[in-house]
Amino acid sequence: MAILSFLFHSRQWRDSLEAARPALYRVAYAWCRDAALADDLVQEATTKALERGDQLRDPTRFKGWLFAILSRCWHDHLRARHPHEDIDELADEYLAGGSTPPEEAERRQTIARVRAAVARLPVGQRQVLTLVDLEEFGYAEVGDILAIPMGTVMSRLHRARRALREDLLRVESAAPLWRVK
Amino acid sequence: MKHEISDEQLNAFVDDELDATDRNRVLRAMAVDGDLAQRACTLRLVKEQVRHAYAEPSAAPSRQRPARPWRALAMALMLAGAAVGGWIARDQVGTGSDMLARKADTGHVILHLAAWDERRARIALDDAEGLLRTAREAGQPIDVELVANRGGLDLLRTGVSPHADRIARLRAEHPNFALIACGQTVEHLREKGLAVHLLPGTRVASSALEQIVTRMSQGWSYVRV
Numbered sequence: 001m002a003i004l005s006f007l008f009h010s011r012q013w014r015d016s017l018e019a020a021r022p023a024l025y026r027v028a029y030a031w032c033r034d035a036a037l038a039d040d041l042v043q044e045a046t047t048k049a050l051e052r053g054d055q056l057r058d059p060t061r062f063k064g065w066l067f068a069i070l071s072r073c074w075h076d077h078l079r080a081r082h083p084h085e086d087i088d089e090l091a092d093e094y095l096a097g098g099s100t101p102p103e104e105a106e107r108r109q110t111i112a113r114v115r116a117a118v119a120r121l122p123v124g125q126r127q128v129l130t131l132v133d134l135e136e137f138g139y140a141e142v143g144d145i146l147a148i149p150m151g152t153v154m155s156r157l158h159r160a161r162r163a164l165r166e167d168l169l170r171v172e173s174a175a176p177l178w179r180v181k
Numbered sequence: 182m183k184h185e186i187s188d189e190q191l192n193a194f195v196d197d198e199l200d201a202t203d204r205n206r207v208l209r210a211m212a213v214d215g216d217l218a219q220r221a222c223t224l225r226l227v228k229e230q231v232r233h234a235y236a237e238p239s240a241a242p243s244r245q246r247p248a249r250p251w252r253a254l255a256m257a258l259m260l261a262g263a264a265v266g267g268w269i270a271r272d273q274v275g276t277g278s279d280m281l282a283r284k285a286d287t288g289h290v291i292l293h294l295a296a297w298d299e300r301r302a303r304i305a306l307d308d309a310e311g312l313l314r315t316a317r318e319a320g321q322p323i324d325v326e327l328v329a330n331r332g333g334l335d336l337l338r339t340g341v342s343p344h345a346d347r348i349a350r351l352r353a354e355h356p357n358f359a360l361i362a363c364g365q366t367v368e369h370l371r372e373k374g375l376a377v378h379l380l381p382g383t384r385v386a387s388s389a390l391e392q393i394v395t396r397m398s399q400g401w402s403y404v405r406v
Contacts, residue, residue, distance in 0.1 A: 026235055030235050110230075110233075114230045129231065130235075133228050134232065154189040154193065155189060157189075161227050162188070164231070
């Protein structure tokens with residue numbers, strides 16, 4: 001039944017790529033905070049994944065392999081815009097100060113505030129944080145995806161959460177939506 | 182520090198990345214150090230905030246994408262096929278397809294489309310084309326029958342099928358590609374007063390089920406799309 005295996009695998013492959021799109025989009029959006037760009041990045045990543053299927057040596061690493069491609073797509077995009085800067089240290093400065101419209105519902109405000117805080121993180125920290133929190137990748141997997149040592153994963157995650165805590169708690173103290181104590 | 186739990190370790194605790202020994206160490210330390218427990222709690226809250234902030238899609242991908250080019254799909258099919266016998270390098274793809282064709286020497290596949298679904302209809306044709314082309318390129322053509330019934334019959338109806346041109350091209354390129362309509366579905370539509378015109382070359386079987394059973398008893402591979 002080699003034909004059945006053939007079809008099963010080809011369909012599985014295509015379905016896997018399709019099924020991964022929402023997760024890829026979510027993380028791409030968390031990285032760049034731009035719906036159109038996130039869409040482009042996902043499209044580029046899935047196209048590359050189709051073309052480079054032979055580079056995936058271990059099928060169980062499919063998801064991490066896909067996110068590594070997505071990460072490289074985004075880095076290429078950033079590199080083109082910031083040729084002389086350290087990509088990992090880039091942050092979206094234009095979001096500083098937060099411009100959440102006051103008429104938005106509280107929940108929306110909370111979401112917008114967290115997203116803005118995430119966007120203010122340097123790229124390297126933002127990627128580690130979103131891969132761990134949104135996709136629940138293990139530290140070792142994140143290290144593989146971003147091609148960085150595990151120690152760097154851990155230190156970036158620590159710095160990212162510390163920055164978020166300070167950022168979010170400062171605002172919370174003015175208008176408490178959730179409390180720590 | 183009395184317990185020597187680093188911030189990195191505390192994060193690893195929150196992310197469930199510690200092994201049992203280290204996890205116990207952190208738990209014991211938290212039992213006697215309220216401040217440490219508080220920091221873990223705060224980290225957990227930050228994590229939850231982030232998850233919550235992206236729990237629902239912010240904006241659906243806005244643009245409709247064109248269908249993927251067949252070349253890329255063909256390559257994916259080839260590669261996926263190669264996966265059956267283990268992953269191979271790009272420069273060995275030719276070898277992979279040979280191997281595939283040798284394995285596929287039963288040479289007969291029946292594809293079954295039983296409901297109308299734009300995506301599945303496309304997949305059925307992609308599968309048919311991928312199989313026919315790959316096998317032919319490997320020098321060992323195979324027979325592929327596409328059997329359609331119920332809503333799936335629309336794929337084979339003149340004036341209804343959105344893929345009539347593609348099917349005609351496939352038929353012209355591959356004489357070993359056959360179209361089979363379910364006689365019962367055709368009858369059913371006519372009873373409802375609908376005119377049923379099938380694409381050129383479509384054969385009507387007494388029923389899809391019967392055709393499938395017959396083919397399977399003859400050793401064909403059956404694939405429901």
